[in-house]
Amino acid sequence: MADSQLYVYNTLKREREVFVPLHPPFVSMYVCGPTVYGNAHLGHARPYITFDVVCRYLMYLGYKVRYVRNITDVGHLENDADVGEDKIAKKARLDKVEPMEIVQRYTLDFHKNMALLNNRSPSIEPCASGHIIEQIQMIEKILAHGYAYLSQGSVYFDVQRFEKDYPYGELSGRVTEDLQHNTRELDGQSEKHNPLDFALWKKASPEHIMHWPSPWSDGFPGWHIECSAMSAKYLGETFDIHGGGMDLLFPHHECEIAQSLGANGISPVRYWMHNNMLTINGQKMGKSLNNFITLDELFSGNHPLLEKAYSPMALRFSMLQAHYRNPIDFSNKGLEDAEKAYEKLSAVYVLLKEMNWAGTTVNTEIEKVLSSFEKECVDAMNDDINTAVVISNMFKVSSYVNQFYSSGKTEGVSKEAFEKFKNAYLLFYRDILGLLPDQQMERSNEDFDKLVDSLVDLRNSAKKEKNFTLADALRNVLSQFVTLQDLADKTIWKHEKKK
RNA sequence: GGUCCUGUGGCCGAGCGGCUAGGCAGAGGUCUGCAAAACCUUGUACGGCGGUUCAAAUCCGCCCGGGACCUCCA
The missing domain is CATH 3.40.50.620 (HUPs)
Known part of the structure; x- marks a missing residue:
């Protein structure tokens, strides 16, 4: 437009x-x-x-x-x-x-x-x-x-x-x-x-x-x-x-x-x-057809047609990935793909939320892409609520955010452009598409968290001492309950079992 | 039968006459003690046959395939 x-x-x-x-x-x-x-x-x-x-x-x-x-x-x-x-x-x-x-x-x-x-x-x-x-x-x-x-x-x-x-x-x-x-x-x-x-x-x-x-x-x-x-x-x-x-x-x-x-x-x-309508295996879902899946069933995975449970946000995301006037055919593969994509986007959202501008130079390319982000999203929404293109735009800028995070600097973008972009990204993700950052799917409690933290500390000590046998053993135990991720200076973990 | 929508690369899915959609999966690479994550590179698609146009996935016609509504349904 x-x-x-x-x-x-x-x-x-x-x-x-x-x-x-x-x-x-x-x-x-x-x-x-x-x-x-x-x-x-x-x-x-x-x-x-x-x-x-x-x-x-x-x-x-x-x-x-x-x-x-x-x-x-x-x-x-x-x-x-x-x-x-x-x-x-x-x-x-x-x-x-x-x-x-x-x-x-x-x-x-x-x-x-x-x-x-x-x-x-x-x-x-x-x-x-x-x-x-x-x-x-x-x-x-x-x-x-x-x-x-x-x-x-x-x-x-x-x-x-x-x-x-x-x-x-x-x-x-x-x-x-x-x-x-x-x-x-x-x-x-x-x-x-x-x-x-x-x-x-x-x-x-x-x-x-x-x-x-x-x-x-x-x-x-x-x-x-x-x-x-x-x-x-x-x-x-x-x-x-x-x-x-x-x-x-x-x-x-x-x-x-x-x-x-x-x-x-x-x-x-x-x-x-x-x-438009949602179909299951190419057929309309209807009460009279007896092929409908309730939301409770979807979120719990408790239905013969479901290979696993899917989160509400994965469903929301998958629907927003298609234009609202086109039909969507439900499939496990489709929802799984959407879930992965959504998790990536959410990770970017979480990183960006805490990120502050820190740079020295301006790269014309990066500056251009980031400063036109909001306008491109607005254009997409103005075009009959094209959420699919908004999501596409969000992925296009994701790698910049990840690079900023890895390097610890927002190199290549001016302060003004970065802040404008950051606000727009948070706004579209959270307020307009109505997505929520990955909620911890599994119930947690303080004791559990403390235990995991202790084991992670223990593993990092072992790593420092180059006792990789112990470090790996600890990792294997931990990964049965959580997902580990080693960063440059620390280890983070999420309430997700390894698949 | 009537009305309308639709057919895109391995899969999902944008696209509304000329310019890279994007995601997932795959391949190669960087980083890393390992793992994970991340980053880089890579694929050149548009159901078939005609037509319009300098130019078509995009417009028109026909054919083939899928779907919705015509009965409560989101």
Whole structure:
């Protein structure tokens, strides 16, 4: 990018556009959150890491971001139309617990894993169950405008009627005529006037355990209305960014647009951003496909498809190594490679953090590379959040940092350029990509540390006395528990077993 | 069947008309008592066939392969 403006790919326009917020310096962003009826899995990691980085970068650009991400706790229908059962209610019935117990359990699990991935908490995390009134009010508006109808206690959005006034299918590129042909005729759809219509409010059957009173029936809100109602409440009828996985494009996001237009007459979102999917062995990961790996399993290595445990940061890094709009295929090899690469980068981060400028000469080449580092990273991020190129840039400068460290001097770079570079590197690593330096994976305790320190001292004494037999024996023992590294003047060790 | 995305060196993965992506693995070297780490050197890729252009991995067409959505899903 020649100019330093942020460009993002807008799914609605199918091209990159300059990002200009509606009310600078504020940016309003909504991201579809999880339905909390199961453990957080690998698939959840991708969108929330992606939009966490988007949010972090917007903050770096000086925007004040309000980031809203919902928790879906009223459940969507398990199957289509009348035969469906609320997902959360179903899980609750199977587990013989209160629905809200399910919600609580998996919300906590989700939060725990998001924290491990170092995703910042959203500014507001509204629950669907806490916004039944807002959803009912929105449905009333849609009804009043004639874009919905009541049918046996349920309310449906009238797509055909809506299409007379507004386009339907713009976001996903659907043509309703084609959709008609491709819609399967399911039993029990008689409540709908048209197969394309979707539920705004569903009357609850007697055995349905989650339901709320409404002007139409005791029931529960439809599949898509919560996002429309809650985004409008907290971000306004039009807001800047709506994010989510590509799989939500149709029908979920398409319906959100229709609902907002139907209720407020305004298209709700200015920039639609969609992350691509994660596949496992080339196949989409899905609850129904039974091939998903939970984050707990990934971090513990406890899953048949996993060769070992992977750290949350390795996962985060591996996802940021690819562009968010391209698919990622999960593999052990891929994660292992990412883990190694991430550890190298982290080592550089740790070294650089403690490093101070000390030099005498300026080398034009080094000076140039280091002083253009920040701009190159900014350019990459401005180019539709290209984290892969940012990481590439970080590797390009890594060898300089390592050389500075080995020589003990920051030779070849001016003080000003070094400090600018250092700050930028720390900023991109920690604040924008949201990476954390290698956490000590293994639990440590003081006694253990003291013991290791003593053995390391003993080994160094042996080395001084050229008693290499003893030194090697000590090294062999130590390397069963930690990783040793001899530097010029001292020995450092990490809580990592030799592989 | 419809809509859309995609095919890059051993593997992963950027790239949006001309200029080295990067990582992992491999090979050679420097340093080191050994080990580890680090540093240096090394590989010249773009599914196939045509076309546009002075110039194409990058644009267009066709063919072949992979995937997503069209039903809850991040």
